[in-house]
Amino acid sequence: MAKQISSSLRFKEILENTVLNNYDNKIVYDKKIKDFSQQIEAIKPNSFFRYRTCGEWAINAMGQNIVTFSKPSEFNDPFDSLVYVDTDLIIKNLFNPKIQHQLAQWLNINKNLENILPKEKLNNILSVINEPVPEYQTTIKLAKPQIENMINYIVSDSLIFLKNYPYIACFSETPYSPTMWAHYADSHKGFVLEYDKNLGTHSCINCQNRCSYEHFDLLLPVIYSEDRFNASNFVLSYLSAKMFRNTTDMFLPEDDKLAMHKVLLYKSMDWEYEKEWRLISLCKTTPRVVQKPIGIYLGINMPVNVKKEFCNFAFKNDIKVHEMYIDQTSKIYKINSREIKN
Numbered sequence: 001m002a003k004q005i006s007s008s009l010r011f012k013e014i015l016e017n018t019v020l021n022n023y024d025n026k027i028v029y030d031k032k033i034k035d036f037s038q039q040i041e042a043i044k045p046n047s048f049f050r051y052r053t054c055g056e057w058a059i060n061a062m063g064q065n066i067v068t069f070s071k072p073s074e075f076n077d078p079f080d081s082l083v084y085v086d087t088d089l090i091i092k093n094l095f096n097p098k099i100q101h102q103l104a105q106w107l108n109i110n111k112n113l114e115n116i117l118p119k120e121k122l123n124n125i126l127s128v129i130n131e132p133v134p135e136y137q138t139t140i141k142l143a144k145p146q147i148e149n150m151i152n153y154i155v156s157d158s159l160i161f162l163k164n165y166p167y168i169a170c171f172s173e174t175p176y177s178p179t180m181w182a183h184y185a186d187s188h189k190g191f192v193l194e195y196d197k198n199l200g201t202h203s204c205i206n207c208q209n210r211c212s213y214e215h216f217d218l219l220l221p222v223i224y225s226e227d228r229f230n231a232s233n234f235v236l237s238y239l240s241a242k243m244f245r246n247t248t249d250m251f252l253p254e255d256d257k258l259a260m261h262k263v264l265l266y267k268s269m270d271w272e273y274e275k276e277w278r279l280i281s282l283c284k285t286t287p288r289v290v291q292k293p294i295g296i297y298l299g300i301n302m303p304v305n306v307k308k309e310f311c312n313f314a315f316k317n318d319i320k321v322h323e324m325y326i327d328q329t330s331k332i333y334k335i336n337s338r339e340i341k342n
Contacts, residue, residue, distance in 0.1 A: 012223045014039045015265065020257040040220065047294070048171040048219075048277055050193045051184035054306060062193065062296075063313070066205070067289040069167035069281060072264070076183075077271065081162045083231035083263050085155045090232055091147060094140050097133045151235075158231075158238040166264060166280060167287050171199070171219075173275040175297045178335050180274060181324070188324070189302050191310060194295030200279045205288040222267050222276040229266035234259040295320045297337055315342040 018036045020029065050067075052058040061068045072081035093099055128139050140147070172180060175192045185191065200219040237259055256262070261280055281287040296314050298307050298321065307323065314321035322337040 008221060008223060010043055011040075011221050015220075015223070015258070015262060018258060043221070044197045044219075045173045046197055048173070048195045048197070048199050049175040049297075050169075050171050050195070051180050051190065052193060053184070053186040053190040054302070058190075062293070065290050065292040067169050067195075067199075067279070067291050069169045069279075069287050069289075071164055071167060073163040077267070079228075079268055081264055082228060083159070083162065083234070083266075084228040085158075085235050086230060086232045087148070087151050087155060090151055090235065091144065094147065095137050097136075154238065155235055158235050161238065162263060166260065166282055168264065168281075169279040169289070171195070171277045171279070173277065175324075175337065176335050177273060177275075178333070181299060181335070185299050187301060188299040190299050191302065192297040193293040194297065195291055196294050199291055200289065204281075204283065205290060206283060206285050218261065218280045219277055220261065220265055220280070222271075222274075222278060223265055224269045224272040225266055226269055229263055231259075231263050234263050292317075293319055295322065298323045298340075300324045300326065300335070311340055
């Protein structure tokens with residue numbers, strides 16, 4: 001357990017210290033990604049485990065070597081992907097001259113705005129952005145009620161977006177959690193699939209490419225915390241994207257292209273026992289990643305006839321198969337496994 005906590009804390013440090021700006025030059029950007037991926041690789045366990053029920057959907061996916069995904073709105077934890085947004089901080093930042101300067105730079109980059117926005121609206125934006133700092137802050141202050149309403153709407157909309165847009169496949173570092181067997185494997189009647197550490201680097205059936213976003217590894221560990229993740233910066237990026245969702249050739253400066261993933265990787269300390277890793281996909285359609293498991297673990301309460309079917313499948317496909325059992329002579333609460341030979 002101490003090792004796991006140490007790895008989790010190390011990842012928190014790695015994640016929070018990695019900021020991918022889409023306006024970085026290619027050399028800087030690629031170096032950040034390489035450094036990030038190498039640090040994640042160093043803390044990965046050798047295997048990842050997925051708890052499953054014996055439902056038709058899960059068994060069919062196993063038969064096709066497909067890793068299935070779900071949306072956060074379908075998870076059993078209503079707090080999952082539920083972030084904290086400091087609306088007061090967002091409004092305060094609008095008064096910062098640095099923000100005014102960044103907006104001016106953005107307008108300068110996007111010369112085609114005059115073809116997108118009505119001329120009157122564009123002129124109003126330009127006049128505010130180009131005001132001297134004191135006048136700019138006065139303008140923002142006068143518009144504060146309207147700005148607050150807009151931000152509150154965007155916060156609400158972005159939280160719905162987080163629950164329903166990204167796709168996640170959840171894994172654990174261990175197949176030996178009685179609680180997870182009870183919760184996710186039908187009270188020990190289900191099974192657990194074991195994958196090697198290359199999980200997530202295989203092709204997606206939908207796009208014939210890696211199911212990761214851009215080209216950095218997105219199999220990442222969950223960070224367990226007493227506090228919800230502060231997603232104020234994500235909401236600001238979401239606001240920009242929302243404003244120009246239907247436009248083309250628009251450059252939206254992103255202060256962190258990992259912002260979405262940081263939002264999805266924080267959970268309550270109550271779930272720490274899961275030792276969870278998440279494979280995150282931003283595919284527009286349900287991703288279907290092909291990955292053959294290297295092992296199958298059969299639940300203590302799995303019926304004998306079902307065990308035989310799983311064993312036949314495993315032997316036929318050259319997959320190691322194990323059965324879970326309880327050592328009746330042990331004085332501690334512990335679940336064990338043993339390999340079943342053909």
